[in-house]
Amino acid sequence: MGIYMTDATSIQPLLDYFNRLIPLSVEEKDLIKSKFHAHLFLKKQFALQHGDVCEYFTFVVRGCMRLYMVDDKGVYHIMQFATENYWILDLTSFHKKIPARLNIDALEDTVVLRITHSDLIDLYLKAPKFDRIFRVLLENHFMHQQQRMTQLFSSTAEERYQLFLETYPHLLNRLSQVQIAAYLGVTPEFLSRIRSRMAKG
Amino acid sequence: MGIYMTDATSIQPLLDYFNRLIPLSVEEKDLIKSKFHAHLFLKKQFALQHGDVCEYFTFVVRGCMRLYMVDDKGVYHIMQFATENYWILDLTSFHKKIPARLNIDALEDTVVLRITHSDLIDLYLKAPKFDRIFRVLLENHFMHQQQRMTQLFSSTAEERYQLFLETYPHLLNRLSQVQIAAYLGVTPEFLSRIRSRMAKG
DNA sequence: AGGTCGTCTTAATCTATATCAATACTTTTT
DNA sequence: AAAAAGTATTGATATAGATTAAGACGACCT
Numbered sequence: 001m002g003i004y005m006t007d008a009t010s011i012q013p014l015l016d017y018f019n020r021l022i023p024l025s026v027e028e029k030d031l032i033k034s035k036f037h038a039h040l041f042l043k044k045q046f047a048l049q050h051g052d053v054c055e056y057f058t059f060v061v062r063g064c065m066r067l068y069m070v071d072d073k074g075v076y077h078i079m080q081f082a083t084e085n086y087w088i089l090d091l092t093s094f095h096k097k098i099p100a101r102l103n104i105d106a107l108e109d110t111v112v113l114r115i116t117h118s119d120l121i122d123l124y125l126k127a128p129k130f131d132r133i134f135r136v137l138l139e140n141h142f143m144h145q146q147q148r149m150t151q152l153f154s155s156t157a158e159e160r161y162q163l164f165l166e167t168y169p170h171l172l173n174r175l176s177q178v179q180i181a182a183y184l185g186v187t188p189e190f191l192s193r194i195r196s197r198m199a200k201g
Numbered sequence: 202m203g204i205y206m207t208d209a210t211s212i213q214p215l216l217d218y219f220n221r222l223i224p225l226s227v228e229e230k231d232l233i234k235s236k237f238h239a240h241l242f243l244k245k246q247f248a249l250q251h252g253d254v255c256e257y258f259t260f261v262v263r264g265c266m267r268l269y270m271v272d273d274k275g276v277y278h279i280m281q282f283a284t285e286n287y288w289i290l291d292l293t294s295f296h297k298k299i300p301a302r303l304n305i306d307a308l309e310d311t312v313v314l315r316i317t318h319s320d321l322i323d324l325y326l327k328a329p330k331f332d333r334i335f336r337v338l339l340e341n342h343f344m345h346q347q348q349r350m351t352q353l354f355s356s357t358a359e360e361r362y363q364l365f366l367e368t369y370p371h372l373l374n375r376l377s378q379v380q381i382a383a384y385l386g387v388t389p390e391f392l393s394r395i396r397s398r399m400a401k402g
Numbered sequence: 403a404g405g406t407c408g409t410c411t412t413a414a415t416c417t418a419t420a421t422c423a424a425t426a427c428t429t430t431t432t
Numbered sequence: 433a434a435a436a437a438g439t440a441t442t443g444a445t446a447t448a449g450a451t452t453a454a455g456a457c458g459a460c461c462t
Binding site for chain 1: 270272276278280292293296302303325329332333335336339340342343344346347348349350351353354355356386
């Protein structure tokens with residue numbers, strides 16, 4: 001059941017991703033190849049644990065990870081899932097080099113491409129185009145997060161579940177109800193109730 | 202009660218702000234002077250109304266504005282306040298040029314410096330350093346928002362109020378309880394109860 | 403000066419969601 | 433194959449916070 005890959009094949013999705021934002025030169029592509037490194041996480045394996053410093057800016061090539069916090073009562077709150085072509089990291093910990101308040105782990109066997117903080121700074125220095133690329137990337141990330149926040153703020157659990165179904169239909173079968181509930185901000189019991197209510201109503 | 206200013210005095214806080222992020226050359230300072238324009242909003246005046254496209258990336262020099270949404274039931278949810286040296290805009294509307302889902306208005310007479318979308322693009326082209334400056338600025342904005350989201354997600358209204366008091370002590374006297382309640386995501390009645398509970402307990 | 407409007411408080415009742423508990427079923431581990 | 437752990441459901445009860453309503457105080461119109 002092992003996942004086999006060569007660097008040549010695994011870097012391609014990231015090159016495609018960047019190229020779609022802003023077309024890259026050959027030199028820039030080579031820079032990416034030298035700075036980003038592939039890594040495999042097995043299901044349940046941690047990429048970041050609360051208290052450690054987040055060392056990597058991480059791109060998911062294949063699989064699924066979650067970014068989440070555990071509150072004082074031990075309840076899990078999932079900020080974000082990351083599947084194919086999404087980014088995942090604790091940005092605050094990464095940039096300020098302070099202990100992370102968030103955790104990241106794999107919900108499936110997951111292949112990522114990741115870059116360290118110092119290599120990213122070096123990338124910015126060697127090719128300023130990456131300042132622009134990461135600016136655009138952050139804009140997108142921010143817009144996603146803001147939409148999620150307005151939603152959490154102003155809708156009922158049922159509305160949030162409906163929107164989840166519309167926005168991430170492909171995730172429904174990949175995630176357990178426990179994970180979806182932790183993303184919506186409700187208990188699994190209540191999500192179960194919502195589903196049975198929707199099935200009838 | 203009018204506010205008098207010259208361009209020379211009013212642009213300075215923005216130059217200082219940028220200069221603190223990344224030192225600027227004289228040419229870059231001149232670019233800023235030519236691209237950002239001062240504007241005064243009187244109390245209660247709108248800077249952006251739901252349905253319009255957000256035309257400006259806005260920096261608050263003096264005063265206080267709020268970024269908020271109104272939900273289906275007519276309830277106000279404040280995403281963010283912006284006082285001196287903060288940015289305020291509906292980023293999604295601004296970048297995608299689609300109708301805004303958020304509103305912005307002034308809670309006090311407020312002086313801002315703002316730049317249009319096309320002038321910002323032009324700024325990026327003329328001085329790539331601004332790609333970096335706005336990348337850093339967005340990182341900061343994102344970190345703020347993420348902290349707010351984890352908070353909304355995982356704490357009680359009382360804990361959120363406590364944290365508000367610690368984080369924004371200077372805002373307590375500038376905002377009515379109605380505004381603070383809309384920021385915390387509770388009704389003003391319940392906030393009143395929290396306060397009396399805290400005063401006793 | 404009087405009226406209207408916004409602000410804050412307090413009380414009674416209501417509701418969305420949490421908690422606790424029991425059961426059945428499936429998957430993983432040993 | 434048995435044991436253990438995770439997954440989903442359903443019911444009874446509890447609770448954080450909403451809703452509705454009323455009264456008191458102050459600010460701003462005209």
